[in-house]
Amino acid sequence: MADNIKRVLVKLSGEALAAPDGYWLYAQTLAHLATDLAETTGQGFELAIVIGGGNIVRGARMSQAGWIDRPTADSMGMLATVMNSLALETALNAAGVPARTMSAVSMPTICETYARQPALHHLDRGQVVLIAGGTGNPFFTTDTAAVLRAAELRCDAVLKATQVDGVYSADPKSDPTATRYDRLTHDEAIARDLKVMDMAAFALARENRLKVIVGSVHAPSSVAAILSGASPSTMVAP
Numbered sequence: 001m002a003d004n005i006k007r008v009l010v011k012l013s014g015e016a017l018a019a020p021d022g023y024w025l026y027a028q029t030l031a032h033l034a035t036d037l038a039e040t041t042g043q044g045f046e047l048a049i050v051i052g053g054g055n056i057v058r059g060a061r062m063s064q065a066g067w068i069d070r071p072t073a074d075s076m077g078m079l080a081t082v083m084n085s086l087a088l089e090t091a092l093n094a095a096g097v098p099a100r101t102m103s104a105v106s107m108p109t110i111c112e113t114y115a116r117q118p119a120l121h122h123l124d125r126g127q128v129v130l131i132a133g134g135t136g137n138p139f140f141t142t143d144t145a146a147v148l149r150a151a152e153l154r155c156d157a158v159l160k161a162t163q164v165d166g167v168y169s170a171d172p173k174s175d176p177t178a179t180r181y182d183r184l185t186h187d188e189a190i191a192r193d194l195k196v197m198d199m200a201a202f203a204l205a206r207e208n209r210l211k212v213i214v215g216s217v218h219a220p221s222s223v224a225a226i227l228s229g230a231s232p233s234t235m236v237a238p
């Protein structure tokens with residue numbers, strides 16, 4: 001991929017770790033993903049990874065049922081991202097990729113607490129840093145955490161791995177005339193009301209002139225293939 005991209009923050013949805021039958025965590029899915037990420041680091045990319053927790057808990061949805069308040073449900077969601085990160089850390093290490101989890105929610109007996117300087121140090125040494133616990137605050141999503149950490153850690157881009165291979169003019173599942181954009185500016189995405197990521201996250205990306213790449217988590221070797229340009233994607237850049 002052009003654009004001088006070397007350090008990338010990969011945003012994965014929690015569902016990227018689930019089994020084909022939907023079970024929340026599946027060793028084969030993790031191993032597959034770890035192989036893909038090992039290929040990516042083998043190509044010379046430096047990776048920070050933010051994983052969601054949607055395969056376990058989404059706070060907004062859980063609190064809608066009325067029996068639990070939103071901040072508590074969001075705390076559970078943040079904890080879910082730690083579980084996912086520890087699982088992927090294990091799979092990455094097994095694939096020979098040095099990786100460590102850092103959590104925005106302090107839990108020192110389980111993993112390192114996220115702080116910018118040590119995270120930069122790990123990245124500079126070629127380690128994959130898994131950033132867990134989202135932003136550490138309720139009412140946010142891991143999309144926002146991804147953009148925030150990417151800006152802090154001097155990442156050249158955020159790669160959002162999704163169910164589809166880019167940003168489309170309409171929903172490709174319901175509209176056969178929908179076309180995929182190869183490249184867009186942040187302003188064009190807003191003007192055309194295209195959903196790249198949640199609004200708070202995208203506003204932060206725009207403000208920081210951060211590139212956002214959207215590609216499919218389903219392509220074989222998805223992250224490696226998207227970043228090398230072998231798989232289609234959409235690049236949102238200033």
Ligand code: UDP
Nearest residue numbers: 014052053054058059074077134135141142
């Ligand atoms: N969450 C939060 N603050 C954050 C990030 C995440 O409270 O900064 C909670 C929130 O409840 C969210 C859940 O963690 O629904 C899981 O994250 P997300 O929904 O972004 O996961 P994904 O949909 O990407 O799997």
